[in-house]
Amino acid sequence: MELFTPEVGLVIWMFIAFAVLFLILAKFGWPVIVKNMEDRANTIDNGVEYAKEAKEQLDNARAEAAKFVEEAQSKQAEMLREAAKMKSDIIEEARKEASLEAQKVMDAAKVSIEQSRKEAELQFRNEVSKFSIEIAEKMVRRQMQDSKAQSELVNKLLDEIEKN
Amino acid sequence: MIKKLTLFLSVAVIALTAGYVFAAPGNQNAVPSDTKIDKVEPTVLSEDELKQEASELHEEVAEPKEGVDVKEIIFHHLGDGYGWEVPFSHVYRIPLPVIVRAEDGNWFCFSSGKLTEVEIIKDEKTGKEVEELVPVIHEVERNGKTYRFMLAHVSTHANKVVEIFPLTAEEQEKTAELVFKTAKEKGTDPNLTPIDGYINVEGHFYREYRPFDISITKNVLALLIASVLVTAMVMGLVRYYNRKGFKAPRKGMGFMELLVDFVYTGVIKATLKDKAPKFAPYLLTCFFFILTMNLIGLIVIFPGGANLTGNIAITLVLAVLTFLMTNILGTKHYWKEIFWPDVPIWLKFPLPIMQLIEIFGIFTKPAALCVRLFANMMGGHMIVITLTLLIFIFAAFGAVATGGAVVISVLFSVFMLMLDVLVSFIQAYVFTTLSTMFISAAQESEHHHEEEHEEKEKALSNEVKA
Numbered sequence A: 001m002e003l004f005t006p007e008v009g010l011v012i013w014m015f016i017a018f019a020v021l022f023l024i025l026a027k028f029g030w031p032v033i034v035k036n037m038e039d040r041a042n043t044i045d046n047g048v049e050y051a052k053e054a055k056e057q058l059d060n061a062r063a064e065a066a067k068f069v070e071e072a073q074s075k076q077a078e079m080l081r082e083a084a085k086m087k088s089d090i091i092e093e094a095r096k097e098a099s100l101e102a103q104k105v106m107d108a109a110k111v112s113i114e115q116s117r118k119e120a121e122l123q124f125r126n127e128v129s130k131f132s133i134e135i136a137e138k139m140v141r142r143q144m145q146d147s148k149a150q151s152e153l154v155n156k157l158l159d160e161i162e163k164n
Numbered sequence B: 001m002i003k004k005l006t007l008f009l010s011v012a013v014i015a016l017t018a019g020y021v022f023a024a025p026g027n028q029n030a031v032p033s034d035t036k037i038d039k040v041e042p043t044v045l046s047e048d049e050l051k052q053e054a055s056e057l058h059e060e061v062a063e064p065k066e067g068v069d070v071k072e073i074i075f076h077h078l079g080d081g082y083g084w085e086v087p088f089s090h091v092y093r094i095p096l097p098v099i100v101r102a103e104d105g106n107w108f109c110f111s112s113g114k115l116t117e118v119e120i121i122k123d124e125k126t127g128k129e130v131e132e133l134v135p136v137i138h139e140v141e142r143n144g145k146t147y148r149f150m151l152a153h154v155s156t157h158a159n160k161v162v163e164i165f166p167l168t169a170e171e172q173e174k175t176a177e178l179v180f181k182t183a184k185e186k187g188t189d190p191n192l193t194p195i196d197g198y199i200n201v202e203g204h205f206y207r208e209y210r211p212f213d214i215s216i217t218k219n220v221l222a223l224l225i226a227s228v229l230v231t232a233m234v235m236g237l238v239r240y241y242n243r244k245g246f247k248a249p250r251k252g253m254g255f256m257e258l259l260v261d262f263v264y265t266g267v268i269k270a271t272l273k274d275k276a277p278k279f280a281p282y283l284l285t286c287f288f289f290i291l292t293m294n295l296i297g298l299i300v301i302f303p304g305g306a307n308l309t310g311n312i313a314i315t316l317v318l319a320v321l322t323f324l325m326t327n328i329l330g331t332k333h334y335w336k337e338i339f340w341p342d343v344p345i346w347l348k349f350p351l352p353i354m355q356l357i358e359i360f361g362i363f364t365k366p367a368a369l370c371v372r373l374f375a376n377m378m379g380g381h382m383i384v385i386t387l388t389l390l391i392f393i394f395a396a397f398g399a400v401a402t403g404g405a406v407v408i409s410v411l412f413s414v415f416m417l418m419l420d421v422l423v424s425f426i427q428a429y430v431f432t433t434l435s436t437m438f439i440s441a442a443q444e445s446e447h448h449h450e451e452e453h454e455e456k457e458k459a460l461s462n463e464v465k466a
Helices: A008-143 A147-163 B002-028 B034-038 B048-060 B070-078 B169-186 B218-244 B251-298 B312-328 B332-339 B353-397 B399-441 B449-465
Strands: B083-086 B089-095 B097-101 B107-111 B116-122 B129-135 B138-142 B145-151 B161-166 B198-201 B204-209
Touching (some): A008 A147, A008 B251, B083 B218, B097 B161, B107 B138, B161 B198, B169 B198, B169 B204, B251 B353, B312 B399, B332 B353
Antiparallel strands (some): B083 B089, B097 B107, B145 B161, B161 B204
C-alpha cells in the first residue's frame, strides 16, 4: 500500500532537513537556552539562599541588639545601685570620720584637761609644798630646832597630803 | 491568559474544520475521473474485438460511480502531492519544483504545473460545465532527445511522476492484450487496470520508468517550513536571552521556554542525569520538530495541511536517527548486556536465546517508535477527513440528512481536532521520552545499573500504561 511504503525522496529530504536543523540548533540554539535556564535557576536559588541568610542575620542582629539593650539596662541598674551604695558609704564614712574626729578632739581635750589638771596639780603641789614649807618653817622655827625631825615631819605630812 | 488561549484555540479549530469542509469537495475532483478515460478517442486499442471485450467488462465490473469516491479523497489527503492545494479552488495548485533523474542519468527540474492542465468538462447528467485538472505529458527537448514526463494515473506508480517512452504499434498491441488478460483475471475495468512497467494514457500504452525523484513535494516544502518555524522559535528565544540577559521571558517566549524546561528538566535530565547535555540537543530538536510538524499538519490551508508525521518516511527517519544515536553511542556495558546478559547460563549457552531476544529488541524499539507516531497522527487525520466526508455521503439522501450530517460531523470534527491538538503534544512527548529512555539504557555503566534499571522499568511500564 502506498501509505506504508516510505518515499525515497521524502526520506532524503527529511534527513537533510533534520540534519541541518539539528546542526544549527545544537550549535546556536539549545546550549544557549539550557545554559541560560540553568544559570537563571541557579541565580534564583542563590538569591533565595542569600535572602534566607540575610534574614537569619537580621534576626541575629535583632537578638543581639535586644541583648545589648538588656545589658545596658542591667548595667544602668547596677550603676544606680552602686551609686546609691556609694552615697550611703560616703555618708557612713563621713559619719565615721566625723565621729573619729570628734573622738580625737575629745581625746585631745581629755589629754589637755589631764595635762592641765596634772599641771594644776603639780602647781598646786608646789604651791601646797611651798605653803607647807612656809607653814612648817614657821612652825618649826617656833617649835623645833632639829632640822631633821622637821623634814621628816614635813615629808610625812606631804605624803598624807598626796594620798588625799 | 487561559481565556484568551481557549478562545484562540476554539476559533482556530472551527476555522480548521471549515477549511476541511470547503477543501474537501475540491479534492474529490482532483484526481482525473473515470469519465475522462471513458471518452477516449479510438486508438490502437480500438480493434473491434478488444473494444467489445472492454465494454462488456466495463459493464460487468465497473459500476458507474455516484457521489464521492471516499477512498480516493482520504488517500489523497493523507498522501503527498506535487502541488499544494488551495481552498475554494479545486483546479489551482501552488506549483512546486519537480526534480527527477531520467533513465539515462540526466537530471530534470521543472514546475509541477507543467504536469497538469485545466480542462472544461461537461457533466453528462446535469449538463453543467465543470473545470477539471487532468494530467498531461510534459515534453522536454535536450541534446536532440525528447524526454517525456507524466503524473501517473493508471499505473503501478499512481500519482507519481514517471518518465514514459512511446511504444511501437506491435508492442502496443501486446501490452493491450496483457492488460485485458490481467483485467479479466482480476475482474477489473481494463481501462483502470495497471500492469508493471507500462502506463495507460487515455488508451495509449507507454513504457514507464519511475525516475529517482527528489522533488520538492508538498510534504518536503512543509518539512522545510516546519524547520524554519522551529529555527525561528528557538533562535527567537536565544535572541531574547542575548538581549535581556537573566530576565524571564513572558507570553509566547515564556511558553516556548516552558516547553523546553518541561522536556529538558522533566524528561532528559531526569533520565540521563549527567549525560543530559550530550543528548539534549538531539532530543529537544526531535521534540520541537515533531510537535511543529504535528501542529502544522492540523492546519488545513497553505502553510499547513501536509500530513507530515502521518507519513511513514518521516517517522522512519526519526526512528532510524534514534536507533543510530542509541547504538553508535552505546557503552560497552550495553553491548555486554546484549551478548552476555545476567541470566542463568542455559538461557544464553549453547542456545543463544537471550541474545536473539535482545538483538530483536534493538530493532523493535525504534520500529515501535516509528509506527506509533505514524499511526497516531495518520489515524487522527483519517478520522477528521472521514467525519467531514460523511456530509458528502449523506448528501445523496436529501436535504434533511445533509443538514443533520453537517451538524454532527462538524461537532465531531471539532472534537477530534481538539483531541488531535492534544495528541500532537502527547506523541511528540512520547517519542522524546522513549528515545531518551532507549538512549539512556545504552548509556548504563557497571556500577549503578541495577537501581537505574529498576527505575527505568518502572518509568517504561508507566509509559506503556499511558
